[in-house]
Every structure is written in structure tokens, then in C-alpha cells.
Amino acid sequence: MSRLFLALFLFLLIREKYGYTNITLTVNYEKILAEVRKEFLSVSLDTHLIQLNWGGLNFENQRVQRYARNLAPAILRVGGTSADSLYFKPAFGKELASKNILPCYDPCNCDMDYKTVETFNMTARQWHQLANFAQRVGWTLLFDLNVLDRHNGSWTGKNAELLFDYASRKSVGPVYWQLGNEPNILPHFYNRSINPSTLGRDFLKLSTIVKKYKAFQQSLIVGPDVTHPKQDMNSSKPMKYLRAFLQAGGEALDAVSWHHYYFDGRQATADDFVNITHFDSFKEQAKLVCSETRRILGQKKSVWLTETSDGYGGGVRNLSQTFIANFLWLDKLGVSAQQGIELIVRQSFYHGCYGLLNPNLEPTPVYWLSVLHKRLVGTQVFNVSHNSGSKIRFYSHCGNRKSSLVVFGMNLNNFSVGVNFGKELAKVKFRVFIWTEDLVIKGFKDIQNKFVKDISFEMPPKSIAFVKFRKLVGVQACK
Incomplete structure (x- = not known):
């Protein structure tokens, strides 16, 4: 013994x-x-893909549809910086990549100088492709409208109404709406700015317009999509912007939305994916956004994280689509639910070094982690x-x-x-x-x-x- x-x-x-x-x-x-939505884990497609006429993504591909259904129910958020350059063209025509954008299929090096890029059109056919795909795979479309469609300092809403007129006549399932992308850093991309009080009034106008359409009576209004500040942008003060916006236009919202990335994807290394400082920083940011939202608008107001991944700028080459990226993603899912964030949108389903599908339309380890979470995890936390x-x-x-x-x-x-x-x-x-x-x-x-x-x-x-x-x-x- x-x-x-x-x-x-x-x-x-x-x-x-x-x-x-x-x-x-x-x-x-x-x-x-806490309790989250049944679509808690959701995904995005960047509006930039519309400029590229989907950039290699084939909505009719049976494998793509099967991969998408594995993540249902989900919300498909279509947005990004290019959303504020997009105009809907209610006519069928030949879709080409924007003449001002060199078609780019490199998943990490597709950064654009948005200050020199002209506006572009989304055709009726492209809207059909997007909306029909979402309906076919069991996703609900969340579409980001152009907030820079303005006259005398105010959002006109005219092009949005063209889209509403067209979409409301087509049976494509529910559509949710956003207005603008990352308004607190608009000057960085467009050399234009919208103060938060003005943006609040723009959202009130959007809400009024949407309510006129019988087809959109169940539509949700989501915003303002402020983003986590980047170290090289000292003028960016997202919480100050968010507070002022909520006070001016928060009543128009069904969900308050924001964006988060941990680090610059062009500079990150493998160590960043397991650095506890990054894990803990998100928790503090989530606490702050949720507490301020509920302080201003009340405890029942929903908070959504409508764009997030590991590294901004397209992700981290050779890392964001590998096993090591699962740690930050799984932790963000866990922390978000605990903090009462009801929905989280992964950037992105396809495109970028952080896409759940790689450039060959094949699933990555992060995709399979997302499917596992979707299959097993319920709504009560x-x-x-x-x-x-x-x-x-x-x-x-x-x-x-x-x-x-x-x-x-x-x-x-x-x-x-x-x-x-x-x-x-x-x-x-x-x-x-x-x-x-x-x-x-x-x-x-x-x-x-x-x-x-x-x-x-x-x-x-x-x-x-x-x-x-x-x-x-x-x-x-x-x-």
C-alpha cells in the first residue's frame, strides 16, 4: 500500500x-x-461585395446554401463602410464591379480609399439575389441604408423609399433596417461628419417612413453602429457619440447596435489570439455599452453587436480562419450572452481573412465552431x-x-x-x-x-x- x-x-x-x-x-x-434571441449567433456580408457583384460568392451554389442553413435561424446583416456609398437602382441591368473599384479577391488586401471612391448602384437583380437567398436558407435580412444621401444637412430618405417601394411589392420575408455605418468615424473614410443629434433625427425619420409600409410593420430599426475606437484615431469617442445619439433618437430604435474588433488585423500575431488582455477588454467594453444603453433607454432595450470579428482591416492572414481564432470567438459568444447582448453578428459569412467560408467556399474551423454552438446552445443564460x-x-x-x-x-x-x-x-x-x-x-x-x-x-x-x-x-x- x-x-x-x-x-x-x-x-x-x-x-x-x-x-x-x-x-x-x-x-x-x-x-x-440573461436571455438571448434565437438568432443570437448571426453573420454578415459586407456591402463591398455588392460593388464586386458578389466577388465570387454564388448564391445558387448548393454547398453554400447548405452551409448557410446550418447556421439558421440567423440574421444576415448586409453593411459596412461601402453602405454609405450605395444607391438602389430599381431596374434590372447588367451588374459589373464598380469602375472605381479594382475587383479584389485577395481576402486580406482589399482596403479602399473611400475618400476617392464614387457612389455605386445596387440593382434590382442584386436585391433579388440577396433577399431570395436569405429567405431560402432561413435567415432574416438586416440591410444597412446610405446615411450620406443628404440634402441641407439632413437625410433625405428618397433612395431608401425607392428600395422600400420595390421590396414591399416582393414577397421576400421580413427585412430589418439600419442607417449608416460607424458614424463616429465617418470623417476617417468620407471626410464628412454627422453629429449625433442630427443622426438621431434621421433615425426618427427612417422609423416614420418604414411604418408607412404594410409589408414592413414587423420590421425592426437597428442602430447607430458606433465602433470601438482605434488607437490611431484620437478624435474617435464612441461612447460620447452613442450617449448623445440615444438621447436624441433612441426612441426610434428596436435595438441599439455597436461594433467591436480586438486589434489591427494587419499587425496581429498568433499571440494576440490567446492574450488575456484582449479577452478582458471586450468584457469591459460590453459592460459599458449595455449599462449606458439601459441607463438612457431603460432595462428592456435590446443591445446587438452587429459587426465583430478578431482583427479589423479584413482579419489576420493565415490565422483568422484557423483553429486559434476559435478562442476569441467562443469567448465573445459567452461574454456577450452573459452581459445581455441579445444578438451578435460575425464578420463575415464570406470574404475577408475572417470569413466563415474561405475563398474556395469551404468551411473554416470557426465555421464549425459556430455550427456547434448553433446546434447545442439555447437562449437562457x-x-x-x-x-x-x-x-x-x-x-x-x-x-x-x-x-x-x-x-x-x-x-x-x-x-x-x-x-x-x-x-x-x-x-x-x-x-x-x-x-x-x-x-x-x-x-x-x-x-x-x-x-x-x-x-x-x-x-x-x-x-x-x-x-x-x-x-x-x-x-x-x-x-
Whole structure:
């Protein structure tokens, strides 16, 4: 017996020396922390793709449609800097890439000097392609209108009404609307500015116009899409802009929206994807936006994150579409839900180094993580606590199945972590999926086949875990 004890002691000593630790996760499923929309994880297409006549994206491609349906229900946000150059042309015609834009299919180096780019048209055919695709795959369209269609300092709404007139006569399902993109940094791209009070009045006008259309009685108005400040833009003060806007035009909104990126995608390295400072900075930003929105407009006002990824400027070459990008994305999903952000839009479904589909229209690891989250994770959110540091991060929701619970998270340490559950879950069997960089996913069956039954598990260094508890009688909130 003494030899066995000595062997066990040495084993534990060696593991401790190399950093191994055990944690206990406690899920407070007796209290719902927040509740998100069924479309919580959603996606975008950048308006820039319309300038490129979709830039290689084929809406009729059966694989593309199948990949999109895997993410339903979702909202498809079509917006971006180019939205403020777009005019709808209510006629069918031959679509060409804008003469002022050199067609660019390099996913990372497509930056444009927007100050020298002229406006461009979206044709009726392109609207049909977009709206029909969204309807076919179970997505709801969120379309960003041109806020720079102005006269005497005010938004005219005339071109928007052309689109409303046309779209309202076509049966394309519900459409939600935005007005403008990142208004707090308009001077950087367009050398023009709109003060927040004026923009607030513009949104009130948009709301009035939309309500005139029977087809859009269920449409939501979402804005103003302020963006997280960048270090080289000292004049950008997004929270100050957001506060002034909400005070002037917040009553027009069904959801308050904002954008977030962690770093400059053209300068980031692999270390940035596991840097705890980046993880924690988003949590603080999310807290601030949510608290200020609810202070000004009340507790029931929805907050949406309508454009987000890891690195701005198109993402990070050779990194944003690989396994390492899953950590920031999964954490953002967990933090957003905990903070009460009801919907989060991944930039983007296609195009850019951060696209869920690569230039060959093939799924990336970040796509499969998004599908896994969509399949398993429900709308009610719970708090998860543990007895370890910030490199171990876990979140919990009701599962998508009745009386089920899902716990998901990551181990960012360079050593393994043993995971147990506390309280009533301590002796309940579950199924767990562990994902490390060396596991190649080519289809969802590759994920399903890796779930194993257990009552505890070990997470390797730099790994992700999804845990499914089924038929939990005691979890009243998930019934």
C-alpha cells in the first residue's frame, strides 16, 4: 500500500510541477442571468461585395446554401463602410464591379480609399439575389441604408423609399433596417461628419417612413453602429457619440447596435489570439455599452453587436480562419450572452481573412465552431464559477433540447486541466467534446463522433470543450 501511495504522490507532484491543475465548475442554473434571441449567433456580408457583384460568392451554389442553413435561424446583416456609398437602382441591368473599384479577391488586401471612391448602384437583380437567398436558407435580412444621401444637412430618405417601394411589392420575408455605418468615424473614410443629434433625427425619420409600409410593420430599426475606437484615431469617442445619439433618437430604435474588433488585423500575431488582455477588454467594453444603453433607454432595450470579428482591416492572414481564432470567438459568444447582448453578428459569412467560408467556399474551423454552438446552445443564460484563473473560461446556457444544459469553454493554459462539476451536477453523466488544434473537422459528423460519456474530463493545453447534460429534472429554467 505504501508503494502505491508513493507512486500516486510522485505522479501528482510531477503534474503539479508542470502546471496540471483541477477545477470545479459550478453552474448556477437556478437563476437565469440573461436571455438571448434565437438568432443570437448571426453573420454578415459586407456591402463591398455588392460593388464586386458578389466577388465570387454564388448564391445558387448548393454547398453554400447548405452551409448557410446550418447556421439558421440567423440574421444576415448586409453593411459596412461601402453602405454609405450605395444607391438602389430599381431596374434590372447588367451588374459589373464598380469602375472605381479594382475587383479584389485577395481576402486580406482589399482596403479602399473611400475618400476617392464614387457612389455605386445596387440593382434590382442584386436585391433579388440577396433577399431570395436569405429567405431560402432561413435567415432574416438586416440591410444597412446610405446615411450620406443628404440634402441641407439632413437625410433625405428618397433612395431608401425607392428600395422600400420595390421590396414591399416582393414577397421576400421580413427585412430589418439600419442607417449608416460607424458614424463616429465617418470623417476617417468620407471626410464628412454627422453629429449625433442630427443622426438621431434621421433615425426618427427612417422609423416614420418604414411604418408607412404594410409589408414592413414587423420590421425592426437597428442602430447607430458606433465602433470601438482605434488607437490611431484620437478624435474617435464612441461612447460620447452613442450617449448623445440615444438621447436624441433612441426612441426610434428596436435595438441599439455597436461594433467591436480586438486589434489591427494587419499587425496581429498568433499571440494576440490567446492574450488575456484582449479577452478582458471586450468584457469591459460590453459592460459599458449595455449599462449606458439601459441607463438612457431603460432595462428592456435590446443591445446587438452587429459587426465583430478578431482583427479589423479584413482579419489576420493565415490565422483568422484557423483553429486559434476559435478562442476569441467562443469567448465573445459567452461574454456577450452573459452581459445581455441579445444578438451578435460575425464578420463575415464570406470574404475577408475572417470569413466563415474561405475563398474556395469551404468551411473554416470557426465555421464549425459556430455550427456547434448553433446546434447545442439555447437562449437562457446562466452564470458559471470556478476556482481557477482567467485562462480557464466557461459559460453555460440551456440546451436546444428540452431539459438539457450546455456548458462550454476553453483552457488557454500551456498545461492540462482536470474538470469536475459541483453541487447537483457532480455525479451526473454527460457527453463531452474536446477540440484541439490537431483535430481536423471536415463535417459535423466529425464533431458528433467525438462526444464521449463521462462524469469528469481532462482538457489539454489550448483546447475547447462542449459539455451536454440531458434530461435534467432539476433545471426548471430549461423545461
